[in-house]
Amino acid sequence: MSTAWTARYALRTKSITSSQIRELLKFTQKPGMISFGGGLPAPDVFPVERFEQACQKVLAEHAALALQYGETEGYAPLRELIASNMARYGIKAKVENVLITSGSQQALDLIGKLFINAGDRVLVEAPTYLGALQAFNVYGAEYVPVPIDDNGLRTDLLEKPLRSGPKFMYVLPNFQNPAGTTLPEKRRVELVLLAERYGIPIIEDDPYGQLRYEGEHLTPLVVLDRKNVARDNGYSIGNVIYLSTFSKTLAPGLRLGWIVAPPEIIAKLTQLKQGADLHTSTFTQFVAYEVARDGFLDKHVKLIRQIYRERRDVMLAALEEFFPAEVTWTHPQGGLFLWVTLPEGLDMQAVFKSALEQNVAFVPGDSFYAPAAHSGCNNGDHGNAHREGSRHMRLNFSNATPERIREGIQRLAAAVKSQLAATNMRSESSLGV
């Protein structure tokens, strides 16, 4: 029904499409459903007792500040804690380099607001994080997708896309969402040098960096950037803006993320944030600080690593055990996701429906591919993106218990096998004709 309002939508609403993941969440609430769909942490690892103590302390000692309006930049002790935690990974940020955001998602929205004019290009991995595309779409971004392989972004394919003049690159170097891949040190160095050579800055999104289950921690781009350009007069001249979050280490329900950037960028983002929500909840910031402080966060992250490593291993073993030989998958060194590649010719919509009938859910891969910017022929590109993604499934291994992971993969294997059989029958019968 048309109202005075609906006739008045802004042009940017053209780009609003409902997220497939979002729609999926409805299925996951069906009783008996095993969902590998969302990116949800395990509720069993939430440090509830520590939260109880933190809430008590905050309300007993700081209620007048913790319930009041606060500074847009965020609660200073929390910003300090973040800065000092990051220092251990070589990220030498000061408090004035840190802006608290309402989850990492708000960081992406503010970055879109600050940098993207309609028609601007953003270089993204193919596939990439769907939420980033949703945030940037609103500002009229077009995309230059660059393929990934088992080692993340194909830096050997970057020069031509960089010459097309994207406004910035958006990259997830650690345990990528959706593919679970990690960019090796050599590619990181190449990426940072290319960024410097072409003058194209980088958004480094690192929500999972601390959740590494094997191998050595790799240097963040934001650190390499400063080393490689051999400039040592502080953070203010960096090419890389770094994003992270407490959603995967404490609790996503807090909605607490952060941006690390040069002070002049932080100042602009702060002004945009003021117009967007004044500031992030002071209460959740005070509580998160009390939870995280005195080394608790580190101990807790160790526990999460242990639990998620087991779940990843259970999923990998179940895939090995139950999935047909034609199917392959990534071996993530950390994070929450792995990426399954099905043989060509399978109808992914049919696999998806069949899986839901078996009470198991995942996210079909095509959601994660941005359509490539081209003059005029966006439909065709979208078709390409769709085709590229249509062989993949993203599977989350953090949320379900090991028992349910095994059971879910078994169900999913049944769905895949039934569709493989149907496809083979179709192709045999068409050969027969």
Add this chain to the structure above:
Amino acid sequence: MSTAWTARYALRTKSITSSQIRELLKFTQKPGMISFGGGLPAPDVFPVERFEQACQKVLAEHAALALQYGETEGYAPLRELIASNMARYGIKAKVENVLITSGSQQALDLIGKLFINAGDRVLVEAPTYLGALQAFNVYGAEYVPVPIDDNGLRTDLLEKPLRSGPKFMYVLPNFQNPAGTTLPEKRRVELVLLAERYGIPIIEDDPYGQLRYEGEHLTPLVVLDRKNVARDNGYSIGNVIYLSTFSKTLAPGLRLGWIVAPPEIIAKLTQLKQGADLHTSTFTQFVAYEVARDGFLDKHVKLIRQIYRERRDVMLAALEEFFPAEVTWTHPQGGLFLWVTLPEGLDMQAVFKSALEQNVAFVPGDSFYAPAAHSGCNNGDHGNAHREGSRHMRLNFSNATPERIREGIQRLAAAVKSQLAATNMRSESSLGV
């Protein structure tokens, strides 16, 4: 210093200016300062004990959900509570008409995102809420300001501005920010009929509606809208979108506001909110629900009314006692602010500086005037807006204790008197020449 980033700002950063109120917050932290500057609730009314119980209950009984990702629309029991509370004011919203936002400020940002293209006009009161201008500016809004008087928006001056085709009107009918004025029933009816006649919808911003200290509650525009247009098939055809918040009744540190709109608008806003911050903190929503439920919010609002009424009365009495006869002010029936008008010819910047020297702060009126949209001559208009506002001060009476309100007004009177004397001396000496 220019970096790869700063050369890449989007066009919309042109409109980013730092808020005067924000800068003011720095002064208010000076020891001994009495601030009438912000719009801060009294910390003494935060229901801390109830918050303690609520946190305990939420963490003991609902931790797995309250710390997890949640639905973008908001926590269903909280949306139900809001809908049923509003029903008592005649607003017949269902759960699907309510979207939880990260404070009312996010509601303004989402509305700007959904409706405003660069160059679109928005009809606003002159003066109006600064945060709305900040939210809309980012999307390239231009303004059609319409003057207010002691009874709020001058509906008799609306027809010509409405004919200029604004995208929507943004109006604060109750205890307006900054002026403290309230729109009488007759003007409300006129406003809603004009909106219907010209097909220009209304954003009704009502953060203070429940904080009435005298007189009868007046019908919200969103209710009159449905009555007057004599359509009774539900909320879905309304001309009015209604906004409110828990910031003034529970605690602003929660960052919890809401939007009431037809379901098709809520669906669009929900998609935009998903890209902006996924959802508002589930934890604060669960806590707010536990605090507000079982009639607590109503009892608590009664307490707030009592305390703020006393503070308003103390400020009005002190103004009467200490301020010179040439100065006038509004008599707000509720809310947090009153609006002082100084004699012409005073230098407001000098009054402001003098006040800060006396350790008392306020917000100079010119911050609250949107520059009028005109082809070409924006500078001149901005000058007009500035001149209009330059006789006014916004004073907040909710935050300081009665003793400090009295002391602060005495200090402010001294600052005003000293500037009046200086102005008179200057005009006498210029007469003498």
